[in-house]
Amino acid sequence: MLTAADKYKENPIRTTLEGKQVAIGGDIKVTPTPPKIPFTVKEATQAQYKKLEELGYEIIKTEENAGTKESATKAIKGRKTNK
Amino acid sequence: MPTYSPSLGDVTTTTLCASKGGLLSVFWIDKTNIDWTAMLLAANYNVATNSVLNWVILGGATWGEVTFQAKNGRLDGLFTSDNDYYEVTLPNLIIEGRDKARTLALANATTTCGILAQVFDNNGYARIIGKEHVNGAWVDPLENFKISRHLDTTGAFGAADDKTRDEFDMAAEHRYPFPYSDVDLATMRTL
Numbered sequence: 190m191l192t193a194a195d196k197y198k199e200n201p202i203r204t205t206l207e208g209k210q211v212a213i214g215g216d217i218k219v220t221p222t223p224p225k226i227p228f229t230v231k232e233a234t235q236a237q238y239k240k241l242e243e244l245g246y247e248i249i250k251t252e253e254n255a256g257t258k259e260s261a262t263k264a265i266k267g268r269k270t271n272k
Numbered sequence: 273m274p275t276y277s278p279s280l281g282d283v284t285t286t287t288l289c290a291s292k293g294g295l296l297s298v299f300w301i302d303k304t305n306i307d308w309t310a311m312l313l314a315a316n317y318n319v320a321t322n323s324v325l326n327w328v329i330l331g332g333a334t335w336g337e338v339t340f341q342a343k344n345g346r347l348d349g350l351f352t353s354d355n356d357y358y359e360v361t362l363p364n365l366i367i368e369g370r371d372k373a374r375t376l377a378l379a380n381a382t383t384t385c386g387i388l389a390q391v392f393d394n395n396g397y398a399r400i401i402g403k404e405h406v407n408g409a410w411v412d413p414l415e416n417f418k419i420s421r422h423l424d425t426t427g428a429f430g431a432a433d434d435k436t437r438d439e440f441d442m443a444a445e446h447r448y449p450f451p452y453s454d455v456d457l458a459t460m461r462t463l
Contacts, residue, residue, distance in 0.1 A: 202307045204316075204328045205459065219332045244315040 191238035194247035203230045204241075211237050213246060273322050273405045273448050290395035295345030298338040298362070299460050300381075303388035303402055305333035308410040317405060317451075324390075324400055324453040327463055335390070335463045340365040347391050347399060349450060357414055360401055360450060362391065362442040370436050378422060378438055387417045387442070390453050390460060400451040401444050417444035 193201075197214030204211060212230040220227040233241060242248040310328040311317055317324055327335075344366050349358045367374065381387070388402035402417035403410050420443040427435040455463075 200330060202310060202328055202330055204310070205326050205455075205463075210462065217332050219334060221334045222336060245313040246310065 190251045191235055191242060192249050192251060193233075193238070194249055197247070201232070206233075206237055206240060211241075213241060273451070274320055276448065290397075292394040293346070294394050295342060295347060296392035296394050297342075297457060298340070298345070298365070298389055298391050299335040300338060300387050300389045301333065301335045302384055303386045305330050306388065306403075308403070311410055312408075319405065322405065322449065322451045324451055324455060327455055329463060335460060337461065338365065340367050347393065349446070358446040358449065360417070360444045360446055362389070362401070365440050365442070367438045368435055370438070374438060375424065378419075378424075378440065382419045382422055385416050385418045386412070387419075389417060389442070390455065392457055398453040398455065400453050401442075401446075404446050404448060405451060406447060413444050413446045415443070415445035417442060
């Protein structure tokens with residue numbers, strides 16, 4: 190299962206993925222200056238998290254073993270940055 | 273930003289004639305509302321062209337659009353070898369008429385000294401003022417982008433160009449040519 194890094198869970202961010210806004214870390218309520226209407230950017234789906242991972246965002250992969258609570262997490266390495 | 277080094281390649285005039293003057297629109301946000309770490313990702317910034325590809329915004333922060341008399345708007349970036357940096361000015365943003373909400377909004381903006389702006393011109397290009405990509409990182413410019421002058425005036429009778437209005441200038445100093453942005457107007461209005 191893919192989920193956002195803890196820092197995003199504490200402070201979600203939003204970006205545009207394939208032309209649509211998507212939130213990383215949790216749903217984000219946006220309240221623009223009136224008369225624009227408030228709206229909510231939904232947290233990324235598993236498929237979107239997969240794409241965000243490929244783009245280099247810090248996404249955590251949790252591997253759950255069937256029938257147990259045991260799990261392992263690892264941060265995605267090799268971020269594609271402009272350095 | 274690209275690596276700037278001494279070279280003298282072709283500098284050409286294209287046949288596109290993209291020479292229409294003036295500004296289309298200006299968006300602004302407090303730069304602390306952007307995730308600058310995520311903005312380093314190749315998906316969000318193209319170092320070769322010095323172009324923002326996508327904005328990553330913290331939480332529910334939003335960009336504001338400044339609606340002004342478009343005919344008066346201009347953006348200048350002036351480099352001189354004496355200074356060795358770019359003086360960036362966005363002068364004469366004029367908003368006719370008067371209302372309390374705008375006075376408050378502009379007063380708030382004048383107290384914000386770390387403004388980030390995306391400025392659209394009339395040739396399909398947009399530029400970023402208030403942050404620059406240097407040596408692999410996003411850094412503050414030499415002088416932060418801020419409102420450098422605000423005229424809150426009633427105007428006077430007898431002159432077509434002296435109506436009740438708010439008039440303001442913005443200014444910054446960048447080390448290098450300020451970045452482009454590929455984020456279009458329609459998208460900016462949703463952010």
